Amino acid sequence: MVREWKLAEPPKEEYIKELSKQPKVPQLITQLLAQRGVKTLSEARNYFRPTLEKLHxxxxxxxxxxxxxxxxxxxxxxxxxxxxxxxxxxxxxxxxxxxxxxxxxxxxxxxxxxxxxxxxxxxxxxxxxxxxxxxxxxxxxxxxxxxxxxxxxxxxxxxxxxxxxxxxxxxxxxxxxxxxxxxxxxxxxxxxxxxxxxxxxxxxxxxxxxxxxxxxxxxxxxxxxxxxxxxxxxxxxxxxxxxxxxxxxxxxxxxxxxxxxxxxxxxxxxxxxxxxxxxxxxxxxxxxxxxxxxxxxxxxxxxxxxxxxxxxxxxxxxxRLNGLRKSYDRQNTEEAIVLGEQEKDQPILVLYKEDWHKGVLGIVASKCVEHFGKPTICLTHSRGEITGSVRSTDNFNIHEILTACDDLLIKFGGHTSAAGLSLKEENLSAFKERVLANVNKKMNGKDFVSYRNIDLKVELNNLNISVATILGQMKPFGHENEIPVFLCENVKVSDVPRVLKDKHLKFKVVQEEGDQALNVIAFNQVDDLEIITTSTFDMLFKLEINEYRGSKTLQLNCIEIKKSKS
Missing domain, CATH: 3.90.1640.30 (inorganic pyrophosphatase (n-terminal core))
Incomplete structure (x- = not known):
């Protein structure tokens, strides 16, 4: 699987121009709103005030x-x-x-x-x-x-x-x-x-x-x-x-x-x-x-x-049941990854083990997608049938693949990226063959691509507490209204990075000499220590306000780091 950073298309200038009529709103905020389909000041007010009157x-x-x-x-x-x-x-x-x-x-x-x-x-x-x-x-x-x-x-x-x-x-x-x-x-x-x-x-x-x-x-x-x-x-x-x-x-x-x-x-x-x-x-x-x-x-x-x-x-x-669920989840995921390694050259993973716990297969399939970077179907035997869960990757409609196998399934249902299904045991081989054939045909030799979506490329000197506060007012975040992710290029550390609990990094960054240094926390990225201490780097992050003992400071929650190209 190919993993790429994907910067969102710039919003239309006329949207930004219209939204910029509201005084004292940072351009970064107007750009974000325009990207999310907000075109007018009236729509912006509705976005920031999701009241019951807005229900259809x-x-x-x-x-x-x-x-x-x-x-x-x-x-x-x-x-x-x-x-x-x-x-x-x-x-x-x-x-x-x-x-x-x-x-x-x-x-x-x-x-x-x-x-x-x-x-x-x-x-x-x-x-x-x-x-x-x-x-x-x-x-x-x-x-x-x-x-x-x-x-x-x-x-x-x-x-x-x-x-x-x-x-x-x-x-x-x-x-x-x-x-x-x-x-x-x-x-x-x-x-x-x-x-x-x-x-x-x-x-x-x-x-x-x-x-x-x-x-x-x-x-x-x-x-x-x-x-x-x-x-x-x-x-x-x-x-x-x-x-x-x-x-x-x-x-x-x-x-x-x-x-x-x-x-x-x-x-x-x-x-x-x-x-x-x-x-x-x-x-x-x-x-x-x-x-x-x-x-x-x-x-x-x-x-x-x-x-x-x-x-x-x-x-x-x-x-108590949730603790039991976690135990099944852990064991079944480990076994699924072992099976997945044996079929990792296939365009989609169709994994079957008769004693897996049916109730956690959706979680297991999701973790396999994350691990292998391709759609995964996890199946087990339950009450005389084969049953299981399906999870897909970015922009790949798994529901279409299951629809093409309708005659082999007892039933199925779900969304474009997640579904459940059941089939007769004697149809398992035919189902797997058809799924592989259909995915092969649809992908036509191309790799699945996992995108790290980026909202905006920014300069560090445009970030402050005021911007972070307005971002917080854009909640609730979720699917299709994600927490904004920013890209800043050619940054460098301005102090000696600290390693926390042998796996996290805490450091300060600047873009230009003389800039005010900003705090960064990078969870589970200790492997990037060499990159940040030996070169300039590009960084993806979310903007946060860190509050400690009544004092508020700006913090960049680092998502991913790459060595700068220039």
Whole structure:
């Protein structure tokens, strides 16, 4: 794999000129905004103020009117409603959102989370059977359902209506549901396609409130769950997702939900200082752990409960399961890398071991992509089938490759860069051959390229606390609205670098003699010590404010170093 630094295309001059009309805004900031599609001062104000007024009309989504009408009818007739959620953080937060919302609206509801191992991905026939035996007349799927054709047909045959709330890619046909809420539909004109599954579910509830003139304020209080589900899924942090996450984090800081408070305590997170990173990298893994190694019912229960005692017990159990998940993750990754070394000349890695733990294969595949720099499919044997997870590299659509193997698969679903699948054991060899052939054809001998994306090339003397402060106001960051990465060329150290814990570097840099030296921290880059002490170098970094004992200083968080060409 080729690893390259990729500097973003310069923004249009007319955008910069327009944004520069705002006085006292550094040019560096106007350049960043223009690069991220901000063209006018009005759009800039919206970007920095992601308020609830910026949410789109839910009835712009295809089938929203049908879905709201059917939900209304169910409530008027006193029907029992089942919320069927996926087993990951996106799905379980969506279920919890619905359970909390309906406590004050309508009591005759229930939820169902499938067993990842016994039932697999999507709406299961066992779940439909549960709905039937508990006398449910309506099922609302959350973060799944778009490819669950047979199970949804089975529900229809039992006179159970179905509403799908999903965000995964849509195939050539839709399931036979009464309403399919999915902004990815080709016939859906909803202005934002990047909602999470929990986000689509939220829009359904927003539409319900809007239709009936219900004060949405109680719904806003559940944005803590929407932010959590969104942060834990691979969705773009732009448009509505910025609004939902920005507002949701503020509600998290004052939430009284017993389950979230118990998780904060177990993870030793300061509630008043919670960040989006905490959701993605602390809360997300512990919530997902249940579905990976046991049953996601634990996660749905803790997110839904109002009982502090139950929440505390569930938090301890989730923490135990997360430890178990880490153990499986470590062992299976080591074995996958050994297998990958044997096939590293192939354009894509299709790795199979019958005793791998199904629940961590997505993590294992991601680590193989990072290690080998090519798409990876990790498979194992589970309940008479081959099942597994797929992760891809930059700009390579793995969903297209799986679609071309549709006839060999029992089912599959996901995004362009991540997916899950299952197939019959006898089809494994044919599947591997076709995948290799299709990827070979698509790549045509070219190497996969991993890009280190760079926002702007800057001069050190243009960086200061004020710029860093404004950058902090560009949060929430995430996919498609990443933390800005800067390039500075021909820099040199101005002091003797310090080595911290035998692996980190701390030093000061200047570009020109007489410039004010800036602090740099370079984590896990001790191998670059010789480069920075023997030559000028180019450096990629993120701009930070380091606060210590009440004093704030500018700090460059170094990402990567290369010896300067000149």
């Amino acid at each position: 009309d839910p009835f712009l989504m295809k089938d929203m009117d049908v879905a709201v009408a059917r939900l209304t009818l169910a409530i008027e007739k006193g029907e029992r409603i089942l919320f069927f959620g996926d087993y990951d953080a996106d799905g379980t937060t969506a279920v919890a959102l619905y359970m909390h919302f309906f406590r004050s609206v309508y009591a005759n509801v229930d939820y169902y989370i499938p067993d990842k191992y016994a039932e697999g991905y999507g709406v299961s026939e066992r779940g439909v059977e549960y709905a039937y035996t508990t006398n449910c007349q309506l099922i609302v799927s959350l973060d799944c359902g778009i490819t669950s054709f047979e199970s949804i047909d089975a529900a229809q045959h039992r006179n159970i209506d179905f509403i799908v709330c999903d965000h995964h890619q849509v195939g050539e046909k839709l399931p036979n549901a009464l309403a399919v809420l999915n902004p990815q539909r080709e016939d859906c004109n909803y202005p934002f396609k990047g909602l999470s599954g929990c986000g689509v579910g939220f829009k359904f509830l927003q539409g319900f409130c809007q239709k009936h003139g219900i004060d949405p304020t109680p719904l806003w209080h559940h944005l803590d769950l929407v932010a959590l589900g969104t942060a834990c899924d691979v969705v773009p942090m732009v448009d509505e997702n910025r609004v939902l996450c920005h507002q949701g984090v503020e509600y998290l800081k004052k939430t009284k939900k017993a389950g979230l408070l118990a998780l904060f305590s177990t993870l030793k997170l300061n509630q008043k200082e919670i960040t989006l990173n905490d959701l993605a990298f602390s809360l997300g893994p512990i919530i997902n752990a249940a579905g990976r190694v046991a049953h996601a019912q634990y996660s749905a229960s803790i997110l839904s409960t109002d009982d502090p005692k139950e929440a505390k017990e569930l938090a301890l159990e989730l923490n």
